[in-house]
Amino acid sequence: MMNRRDLLKLTLAGAYCSVSAARHGQLLPAVRGGTSLPATYLVDYSPNHLSDAGFVSRMAEAPPSLLHLGHDCPFTAHWGPRAIPLPVPDMSKYRLLTPQETSERFRAIKTMVRGLHGAGVEIIFPYINSQQMGGDIEKRLGFWEFYDHWDEYRSFGLPPRPQADPAEWLQRDPSGRILFNNPAAYPGYAPQFFYAPCPNNEYWRTWLRFVVGSIAQAGFDGVFVDDNIIHCYCRYCREGFKRYLRSRYTPGELRSGFGTREVDKIEMCSQADKTAWAKAQPAFIEYLGSRYAPGELEKRFKIADLTTPANLDRIGYSFLERPAREFITSLQEKYSPEERRQFGAADLSQLGIERPEDRLRWFETQRFWAWSIGDLLVDLRRAVTPYRKGFVFVPNWGSMQTVDGVEGRRLHGKNVAEWARGADYMMFEEDYRNGFPGRSAAGGFTTHDLQYKFALANGVRPVVLFGGPHGRASVELAHAEAAAGGGGCFVENFDKFSDVRRLYRRFYERQPDLFTGFQSLAQVALAFFFNQAHMENREHLRQVYSLHSTLASVHVLFDFLTEETLHLLPRYRVFILPSVAYLSRAQERTIQEWMDGGGRLIVPGDHPTFYEDAKPRPIPAFGFLLSNLPTLGSPQFKWIGREGLPGLRANAYWKQEGRQSLVTVHLLNYDLDATHEPEPMLDIPISVALPVPVQHATLGKLTAFAPDSSDPSELRGEIRDGRLCFELPELRVYRIVQALLT
Numbered sequence: 178m179m180n181r182r183d184l185l186k187l188t189l190a191g192a193y194c195s196v197s198a199a200r201h202g203q204l205l206p207a208v209r210g211g212t213s214l215p216a217t218y219l220v221d222y223s224p225n226h227l228s229d230a231g232f233v234s235r236m237a238e239a240p241p242s243l244l245h246l247g248h249d250c251p252f253t254a255h256w257g258p259r260a261i262p263l264p265v266p267d268m269s270k271y272r273l274l275t276p277q278e279t280s281e282r283f284r285a286i287k288t289m290v291r292g293l294h295g296a297g298v299e300i301i302f303p304y305i306n307s308q309q310m311g312g313d314i315e316k317r318l319g320f321w322e323f324y325d326h327w328d329e330y331r332s333f334g335l336p337p338r339p340q341a342d343p344a345e346w347l348q349r350d351p352s353g354r355i356l357f358n359n360p361a362a363y364p365g366y367a368p369q370f371f372y373a374p375c376p377n378n379e380y381w382r383t384w385l386r387f388v389v390g391s392i393a394q395a396g397f398d399g400v401f402v403d404d405n406i407i408h409c410y411c412r413y414c415r416e417g418f419k420r421y422l423r424s425r426y427t428p429g430e431l432r433s434g435f436g437t438r439e440v441d442k443i444e445m446c447s448q449a450d451k452t453a454w455a456k457a458q459p460a461f462i463e464y465l466g467s468r469y470a471p472g473e474l475e476k477r478f479k480i481a482d483l484t485t486p487a488n489l490d491r492i493g494y495s496f497l498e499r500p501a502r503e504f505i506t507s508l509q510e511k512y513s514p515e516e517r518r519q520f521g522a523a524d525l526s527q528l529g530i531e532r533p534e535d536r537l538r539w540f541e542t543q544r545f546w547a548w549s550i551g552d553l554l555v556d557l558r559r560a561v562t563p564y565r566k567g568f569v570f571v572p573n574w575g576s577m578q579t580v581d582g583v584e585g586r587r588l589h590g591k592n593v594a595e596w597a598r599g600a601d602y603m604m605f606e607e608d609y610r611n612g613f614p615g616r617s618a619a620g621g622f623t624t625h626d627l628q629y630k631f632a633l634a635n636g637v638r639p640v641v642l643f644g645g646p647h648g649r650a651s652v653e654l655a656h657a658e659a660a661a662g663g664g665g666c667f668v669e670n671f672d673k674f675s676d677v678r679r680l681y682r683r684f685y686e687r688q689p690d691l692f693t694g695f696q697s698l699a700q701v702a703l704a705f706f707f708n709q710a711h712m713e714n715r716e717h718l719r720q721v722y723s724l725h726s727t728l729a730s731v732h733v734l735f736d737f738l739t740e741e742t743l744h745l746l747p748r749y750r751v752f753i754l755p756s757v758a759y760l761s762r763a764q765e766r767t768i769q770e771w772m773d774g775g776g777r778l779i780v781p782g783d784h785p786t787f788y789e790d791a792k793p794r795p796i797p798a799f800g801f802l803l804s805n806l807p808t809l810g811s812p813q814f815k816w817i818g819r820e821g822l823p824g825l826r827a828n829a830y831w832k833q834e835g836r837q838s839l840v841t842v843h844l845l846n847y848d849l850d851a852t853h854e855p856e857p858m859l860d861i862p863i864s865v866a867l868p869v870p871v872q873h874a875t876l877g878k879l880t881a882f883a884p885d886s887s888d889p890s891e892l893r894g895e896i897r898d899g900r901l902c903f904e905l906p907e908l909r910v911y912r913i914v915q916a917l918l919t
């Protein structure tokens with residue numbers, strides 16, 4: 178959730194000097210697998226933008242390409258028209274604005290946005306949340322107070338007040354009770370409560386369409402959509418699930434996958450929802466009760482005890498996930514397989530998914546939730562089109578840095594591919610304590626290459642947010658890895674090193690041809706099939722993360738291929754398919770045909786033993802292959818000619834322009850920390866295998882670019898045996914070497 182208190186206010190001092198007030202309009206839509214222009218991105222949640230006379234002029238000192246603000250919108254999604262900061266310290270202080278005050282606020286926001294554009298910010302957007310509603314159902318406070326005064330705001334274009342009370346807009350658990358995703362008594366909502374409306378609910382959608390429309394009318398260029406968490410079984414979701422299935426399956430596929438051609442007979446799966454399952458077990462309530470000292474439930478959750486389901490609900494789904502997992506593990510350890518049958522499965526990790534048709538339903542239930550978020554974003558885009566073309570959506574996906582992070586989120590309606598159709602940028606909100614790239618305390622290197630690569634494969638531009646100790650060089654590296662990763666943004670949320678931001682924005686915008694419209698020239702592809710996670714194949718994720726880190730550290734260039742981009746396989750010589758348990762016949766055929774043409778498949782871990790519908794295969798696919806990972810360490814696949822530079826990383830791309838081609842090699846030095854100026858790497862021998870069409874080209878100019886130097890420098894190099902070879906004299910943090918081939 179992006180409302181951390183450590184998102185600092187920006188308090189820059191110095192003279193007003195606009196670096197680049199021209200609006201470039203170069204932030205074009207991302208193309209799946211293709212690079213786009215990187216950008217600079219600043220979050221500023223200061224509470225007083227409208228009354229702060231110096232805000233616009235401070236922004237003008239080093240205007241970011243993208244500026245992400247807090248609740249500076251005419252109507253907040255979760256509280257209605259109120260002038261509130263983000264986060265809200267005490268909700269009782271912020272009353273509903275009158276229609277007159279709302280009009281004045283509208284005008285003030287328009288003036289501020291106009292001023293920021295004039296100061297050189299290209300894309301400005303405030304915060305909304307797709308699954309938060311604040312208030313008190315009983316006392317009719319917060320959103321309920323607004324609902325009771327709804328008609329007073331109709332002059333703003335608000336549609337007629339829905340008949341259904343906001344209590345009927347909320348997410349529901351499998352038994353139909355109100356579902357809280359977070360604790361109801363969440364501190365940021367006190368003394369009111371935190372409710373979770375359903376993104377599929379027609380009234381909540383209508384309201385969000387209005388909110389986003391009013392944001393566009395205030396002159397903003399986009400919106401940040403936070404949280405996007407859904408575990409809902411309400412009637413809108415149950416109906417939507419059927420619509421979703423119809424869009425994905427033919428009647429014949431329904432019958433073979435789910436045992437019926439009639440979509441109306443296929444329900445969302447709740448039996449495999451382990452948190453929902455645990456909540457229904459009396460033994461879990463006892464287990465949970467034993468974890469809290471007397472008075473603690475009251476203090477933390479504002480509930481007296483756990484004797485009623487309603488009290489248990491108020492602890493919140495996300496909070497209950499961990500104890501539910503631990504409870505199920507304790508049952509698994511305590512009972513024999515025979516005894517565990519009383520709970521529903523001999524192996525409790527297989528609860529609700531023992532039969533292939535149930536596993537498939539569970540997979541589709543999770544993917545439907547993610548699809549719902551994509552659907553919401555598309556719907557909101559439609560709503561703003563009359564006011565603003567090119568309006569930008571930046572949903573928050575959360576953390577991808579660890580397998581646990583992904584494992585949690587795949588249960589919360591999160592799937593990058595499903596969201597991509599409604600997202601221009603996608604936020605990955607990572608570690609706030611030790612998040613900066615460079616040498617890590619664990620003796621390795623912290624990088625965000627995985628997020629950048631995965632987003633590139635999915636056709637969205639990633640924006641990666643993190644915090645922790647940092648110095649000038651680590652801030653430079655944070656910008657550099659976004660640029661090298663194919664055109665995302667590093668999200669700044671602090672007030673130092675704005676000159677680095679200015680430097681990088683100028684670097685990008687003066688030389689867009691260095692960054693846009695390239696495709697990777699890696700020869701090695703690694704399968705990152707996110708749907709395996711929904712199928713509860715954690716081993717695939719574990720191996721993808723481990724292989725990502727190994728390949729990067731042994732200096733092999735590689736890309737991710739996803740389920741949707743498997744058809745790009747002919748671009749690669751090697752494909753690594755790690756523990757992909759569920760593989761369709763069509764996917765198998767694509768891989769087989771590529772192998773018949775000379776492609777080399779490597780299968781670490783388990784071979785595919787199921788089809789995509791969870792039905793077992795008679796024999797595992799590609800069972801004749803032995804894993805042959807060590808061959809990737811050979812000079813054929815490496816891009817560096819010597820050992821001993823573990824912190825050196827690269828990405829390389831190419832594009833054809835008429836009769837000539839351009840190859841860019843981005844080189845980054847991760848061997849740095851927050852406190853010291855990095856030791857430059859010297860005389861680095863680089864050798865990059867070229868794509869087949871340009872292996873026999875002639876090398877024209879070879880030029881090195883750096884953000885901190887205005888003059889590109891010429892390098893000497895050659896094409897030898899289909900490889901581009903050169904020596905980089907010095908690398909401090911970041912260099913791009915571009916070769917012109919004819």
Ligand SMILES: [Zn+2]
Binds near residue numbers: 349375410411413415
């Ligand atoms: Zn729902």
